[in-house]
Amino acid sequence: xxIRPILYDIKKTITSKTVLILIAxxxxxxxxxxxxxxxxxxxxxxxxxxxxxxxxxxxxLGSYHYLAYFSNRYGDPISGVTVTVILQGPQNYTxxxxxxxxxxxxxGINAPNASYYVTLKEETPGETFSMTLPPxxxxxxxxxxxxxxxxxxxxxxxxxxxxxxKSDVQVFYAxxxxxxxxSYSLYYKVVATPFYCSGSCLTEANMxxxxxxxxxRDVFDPSIPSGLSDTDEVFFALFNQTGSAVQSSNFxxxxxxxxxxxVMESSIASFFFSTILGLVIPLMAIIGSYSSYxxxxxxxxxxxxxxxxxxxxxxxxxRFLSSLIAFTIASAAAVxxxxxxxxxxxxxxxxxxxxxxxxxTISLAQVDWSSSGxxxxxxxxTRLFLGPDNLVxxxxxxxxxxxxxxxxxxxxx
Amino acid sequence: xxEVKQATKIFSSKQGPAINSVSFDVKNGEVVGFVxxxxxxxTTTIRIAVGVSLPTxxxxxxxxxxxxxEKAEASKSVGWVxxxxxxxxxxxxxxxxxxxxxxxxxxxxxxxxxxxxxxASVGLSGFENRKIRTYSQGMKKRFSLxxxxxSDPQNFLLDEVLNGLDPEGIHFFRELMRGQKRVxxxxxxxxxxxxxxxxxxxxIVFIHRGHVIKTVTREELRAHEGIKGVLRIILQNPDEDAxxxxxxxxxxxxxxxxxxxLSDFHxxxxxxxxxxxxxxxxxxxxxxxxxxxxEYFFDLIKGADARx
Numbered sequence: 001x002x003i004r005p006i007l008y009d010i011k012k013t014i015t016s017k018t019v020l021i022l023i024a025x026x027x028x029x030x031x032x033x034x035x036x037x038x039x040x041x042x043x044x045x046x047x048x049x050x051x052x053x054x055x056x057x058x059x060x061l062g063s064y065h066y067l068a069y070f071s072n073r074y075g076d077p078i079s080g081v082t083v084t085v086i087l088q089g090p091q092n093y094t095x096x097x098x099x100x101x102x103x104x105x106x107x108g109i110n111a112p113n114a115s116y117y118v119t120l121k122e123e124t125p126g127e128t129f130s131m132t133l134p135p136x137x138x139x140x141x142x143x144x145x146x147x148x149x150x151x152x153x154x155x156x157x158x159x160x161x162x163x164x165x166k167s168d169v170q171v172f173y174a175x176x177x178x179x180x181x182x183s184y185s186l187y188y189k190v191v192a193t194p195f196y197c198s199g200s201c202l203t204e205a206n207m208x209x210x211x212x213x214x215x216x217r218d219v220f221d222p223s224i225p226s227g228l229s230d231t232d233e234v235f236f237a238l239f240n241q242t243g244s245a246v247q248s249s250n251f252x253x254x255x256x257x258x259x260x261x262x263v264m265e266s267s268i269a270s271f272f273f274s275t276i277l278g279l280v281i282p283l284m285a286i287i288g289s290y291s292s293y294x295x296x297x298x299x300x301x302x303x304x305x306x307x308x309x310x311x312x313x314x315x316x317x318x319r320f321l322s323s324l325i326a327f328t329i330a331s332a333a334a335v336x337x338x339x340x341x342x343x344x345x346x347x348x349x350x351x352x353x354x355x356x357x358x359x360x361t362i363s364l365a366q367v368d369w370s371s372s373g374x375x376x377x378x379x380x381x382t383r384l385f386l387g388p389d390n391l392v393x394x395x396x397x398x399x400x401x402x403x404x405x406x407x408x409x410x411x412x413x
Numbered sequence: 414x415x416e417v418k419q420a421t422k423i424f425s426s427k428q429g430p431a432i433n434s435v436s437f438d439v440k441n442g443e444v445v446g447f448v449x450x451x452x453x454x455x456t457t458t459i460r461i462a463v464g465v466s467l468p469t470x471x472x473x474x475x476x477x478x479x480x481x482x483e484k485a486e487a488s489k490s491v492g493w494v495x496x497x498x499x500x501x502x503x504x505x506x507x508x509x510x511x512x513x514x515x516x517x518x519x520x521x522x523x524x525x526x527x528x529x530x531x532x533a534s535v536g537l538s539g540f541e542n543r544k545i546r547t548y549s550q551g552m553k554k555r556f557s558l559x560x561x562x563x564s565d566p567q568n569f570l571l572d573e574v575l576n577g578l579d580p581e582g583i584h585f586f587r588e589l590m591r592g593q594k595r596v597x598x599x600x601x602x603x604x605x606x607x608x609x610x611x612x613x614x615x616x617i618v619f620i621h622r623g624h625v626i627k628t629v630t631r632e633e634l635r636a637h638e639g640i641k642g643v644l645r646i647i648l649q650n651p652d653e654d655a656x657x658x659x660x661x662x663x664x665x666x667x668x669x670x671x672x673x674x675l676s677d678f679h680x681x682x683x684x685x686x687x688x689x690x691x692x693x694x695x696x697x698x699x700x701x702x703x704x705x706x707x708e709y710f711f712d713l714i715k716g717a718d719a720r721x
Contacts (some may be wrong), residue, residue: 008512012501016464300499303465304560308516 007304009322013292014329022284027149027191029280052152053120054171057337066107067147067216069172072123075158075219077103082123085109087118104216106178120150121137147174155186155249157256158219167256169236170208172217173247181243184213188222188254190234200292202245202378203238222256222268293319414567414599415439415462420471422457432455432623434471439599441567445589446614447603448710449718454623455603456496462601463493466477475568492561496573498553502546502712504550506532506556509545517564531559536585539542550577558589569600571592575609587613607706619713626717635679639712640705644675644682646689657692659685 032260054067066085070078083105087093091111099105119132133150158169169188175181187207210220224234230253237248293316296302305315306315416438423430432454439445441460460466464480473480478487482587487719501509507528507654514524532541535555542608547597548556554574561569573588575583590600604610612619617634619627634640644662651671660666664677670716682701689696 005512005515008508008515014611025455063655101426244687296501301501303460303495304557305513305516306465306502307463307491307493308513309485309564314485 005310006318006322006325007294009137009319010326013288013323013326014287018291019284019288019330022280023333025329026280026284027333040293041360041392043062051175052154052156053179054147054154054172054174055150056147056174056176056178057061058177061110061129062112063110064116064395065109065178066105066120066150067121067174068099068105068122069217069331070105071158071170071217073159073243074161076167077215077217078124079103080124082121083106083107084123086121087111087113087116088119098262103275118150122327129346134148141397143385147176147178149247154237154247157251161220164176166253169220170217171220171238173213173238174216179214181213183237185244186210186213186220187235187239188234190228190232191323192229193231193233195233195235198233204239204243207235207237208238224256228253246343271274280332281327281331281334284330285323289320289323292323414441414476415472415601417458418463418472419475420458420461420468420473422454422466423469424460424629430469430623432620433460435620435623435625435685436471437625437677439568439601439630441599442594442597443615443675444594444600444602444613446607446610446617447601447620448605448607448610448617449603449620450714453512453605455605455619455620456572456621457599459495459570459603460702463491463570465493474502478489489564490567491568492564492566494554494557494561494569494571494574496576500553500556500560503544505540505542506537506548510556510560511562514563528559531562532556533636534562535559537606551582554578554582554660555585558586567598569598571602572601573603573605573708575604599670607710608703611703611706619710621717622712624717625711634709637705637709640682640703640709642678643702643704644678644680644685644695645698645700645702646673646675646685646696647671647720648673648689649695649697652694652719654692655689658692666681 014023052069057063058065064085064087066083068081068083072078078099079101081103082096082098084094084096085107089110089111093109093111093116095107095109097105097107117132117134120131121128121132123129131191152172154171154173156170158170160168161168171185171186173181173184177185178381185204187202187204187209189202189207203284210222222234222236232253233250233254234253235248235250237245238248293302296305302315306312310318397403416432418436420432420435421430427453432444435454435458435677437445447455447458457466462475463470465485467481473487475487476490491504506510508527509578510528510532511521511524514528529541534540535558537552537555537559540552545556547551554577558574562643571586574586578586593600602610602614607617607669611631611634616628618625618628619629628659646659648671649672652670656666656668656673661673661674662674662675662680665715667676678701682699684701686696689699704720
């Protein structure tokens with residue numbers, strides 16, 4: 001019987017000016033600390049971090065092929081990077097390709113066999129990298145189908161998304177003639193320094209397998225055991241189907257464990273909860289409770305409700321519950337701003353913000369059973385417009401056309 | 414039926430009780446006037462009766478349900494119009510009414526329909542979407558009356574409802590009370606002006622300084638020696654026919670030009686008017702008033718004070 005009054009009280013609480021202002025403050029503060037909460041806080045997320053360029057020469061077709069992969073420091077692909085390859089020899093050849101959504105660029109140049117200087121240019125907004133390789137280092141005139149790494153590291157370290165105090169290992173490689181690699185496996189071995197390798201010291205037999213490489217690039221978690229010395233090193237080797245190591249790299253254990261600035265999601269969350277929510281939410285609860293109960297009692301408005309068939313305890317409980325639910329929704333909105341639900345949803349730094357706004361706007365729309373809901377429809381559709389990439393991740397895809405179409409929002413929520 | 418039994422309310426131990434062992438009842442189909450000076454304890458009694466204030470001792474039964482121990486059940490049968498209605502100022506009238514209807518278990522569709530109907534019936538049609546804070550005092554009283562009618566309760570407690578109302582509003586409330594009385598509802602109507610409710614109340618309970626000092630029926634009040642009805646009639650042309658008819662009504666008749674004053678009249682002024690018209694005597698004005706009511710009231714108060 002008393003459910004509808006509770007819904008009304010929730011709406012009244014959450015739409016009171018004071019509470020709305022406090023929620024806005026929480027959201028703004030949360031938005032302000034998004035850069036801190038992002039694991040990418042130690043550097044711009046889209047800054048080029050790895051750019052291995054693989055090369056093979058298809059003598060039969062008379063073409064030179066370059067494969068480039070661009071990622072940020074977390075191994076996430078970066079699309080839209082302009083890659084230009086210039087061959088300078090008897091004749092000059094230039095070709096420009098932009099990396100696709102997988103961060104890959106395939107550049108093929110038809111040119112006769114000759115000695116060329118190769119200039120590789122990588123451009124992103126605000127950043128340009130260029131290098132020129134002499135003929136002896138860059139172009140093999142012999143028949144070759146296996147890929148070579150011209151620049152960057154085939155096996156490199158990237159920051160773990162979940163725990164920035166450790167590193168993962170990223171591998172970018174291709175099979176013969178640039179096809180998707182198959183039957184390649186990554187192995188590792190922890191050794192004490194100084195380490196002297198003679199003969200076949202790095203073989204599949206005396207290393208530990210990390211996993212198979214089934215795409216051009218993949219990220220592996222080495223899960224280095226504890227109890228090792230900081231001076232130890234870890235060797236990584238990529239073996240082909242015949243058991244030959246085609247690429248290898250070694251990293252210091254310190255680098256794998258403590259890269260750059262260690263920032264933990266949990267520490268950010270702790271900071272957020274203790275400092276932001278710890279201060280604002282209780283303040284919001286006090287003011288909101290006052291506006292939903294104390295103020296009504298002082299001004300006598302509560303008596304107009306108490307005269308209805310409800311006990312004092314029932315009325316106090318309903319007001320308490322409505323305040324609790326209202327602030328839970330508001331807190332969820334604020335938490336959603338800072339803590340992203342999953343890494344898969346984090347396509348841009350705005351995702352968390354929109355997730356929070358999702359909760360907030362949906363909650364407003366849900367309690368707004370009486371008015372037309374146009375204001376929330378506008379807010380909701382604006383948010384979808386600003387962050388359509390989050391639509392799939394956070395909102396039901398069915399809602400978009402219905403909410404933003406002619407269907408009244410009241411019928412949707 | 415409303416039964417107030419030995420209700421006592423003490424707000425502060427340093428002061429005396431606001432009401433002390435107040436007892437009276439309002440039967441179904443009866444309008445009971447609750448008369449007292451300002452601060453006599455009328456509002457305190459009514460607030461206890463509607464459950465927004467708890468008695469220090471004593472009980473109030475609404476249709477047999479104790480307002481203190483069975484509040485939810487008792488409140489279902491009570492409609493309350495306070496002297497100064499105090500509703501959520503930022504709520505729209507019809508939404509607030511629908512919200513309050515939720516407490517009566519009225520479903521959403523029905524509540525919406527009934528809210529708009531009630532607002533129209535109390536003369537607030539066209540003002541449904543306005544916020545309460547924009548309402549005048551009279552409109553708030555009408556709104557409050559509409560809210561009190563939400564559950565079509567058996568009992569009404571109207572606290573100084575005629576205060577601050579314009580003549581149209583007073584007429585509206587009087588007609589509404591008569592209508593509710595006809596359908597056997599129990600109505601308690603408080604006022605500090607005896608003449609205001611004398612002609613509508615079946616019984617009058619006098620309260621002074623927290624004590625019920627007297628309860629009289631309308632007939633007993635009218636039969637009181639010091640209370641006389643005075644009928645003033647202004648005729649266009651007072652002729653013999655008119656004078657001889659008016660003499661048959663009894664009382665002391667005085668004629669001054671075209672104004673006739675009939676003292677000690679206890680009949681129905683509307684019937685007199687109708688009879689004069691039937692006889693073809695044009696009536697320019699007819700007015701009935703009671704004299705001695707306030708004196709009676711003050712005598713009661715003096716007597717109560719003297720007994721203390």
